[in-house]
Amino acid sequence: MAESLRLSPAQLEAIIGHARACRPEEACGVLAGDRDGRVLRVFLMENAEHSEVFYQMDSQEQFQVFDEMERESLDLVSIFHSHPHSPAFPSEHDRGLAFYPDAVYLIVSLMDDEPDCRAFRIEEGSIREIDILTED
Numbered sequence: 001m002a003e004s005l006r007l008s009p010a011q012l013e014a015i016i017g018h019a020r021a022c023r024p025e026e027a028c029g030v031l032a033g034d035r036d037g038r039v040l041r042v043f044l045m046e047n048a049e050h051s052e053v054f055y056q057m058d059s060q061e062q063f064q065v066f067d068e069m070e071r072e073s074l075d076l077v078s079i080f081h082s083h084p085h086s087p088a089f090p091s092e093h094d095r096g097l098a099f100y101p102d103a104v105y106l107i108v109s110l111m112d113d114e115p116d117c118r119a120f121r122i123e124e125g126s127i128r129e130i131d132i133l134t135e136d
């Protein structure tokens with residue numbers, strides 16, 4: 001199991017750009033890649049709840065994304081979302097909805113001028129921060 005999240009600067013920029021575009025609502029999406037945790041595809045998705053304090057992937061869109069990942073033999077590496085007004089740390093709600101123990105939960109906080117990105121594993125309610133490695 002990958003102990004870091006590895007993605008390119010351009011992929012991270014795309015995620016932050018999506019978070020900014022959706023502000024003040026939370027943004028969300030999926031990062032797909034290989035078994036080493038290297039991200040190969042970024043899926044920018046709609047927050048079906050259009051909420052400023054939590055997110056829910058649109059079920060139809062999620063189905064399409066997971067279907068595409070299966071066709072391209074990609075693994076679910078990470079589920080990301082943004083916190084427009086709060087720190088990059090999983091909320092109570094996030095912990096309750098962390099159904100994928102093998103996935104990295106990436107959170108982008110926009111509460112300060114500089115976006116803050118942090119990655120976590122959430123297993124049975126316990127949270128562990130892991131490294132984000134940006135490399136081309």
Ligand SMILES: [Zn+2]
Pocket residue numbers: 053054081082083089090091094
């Ligand atoms: Zn959250």
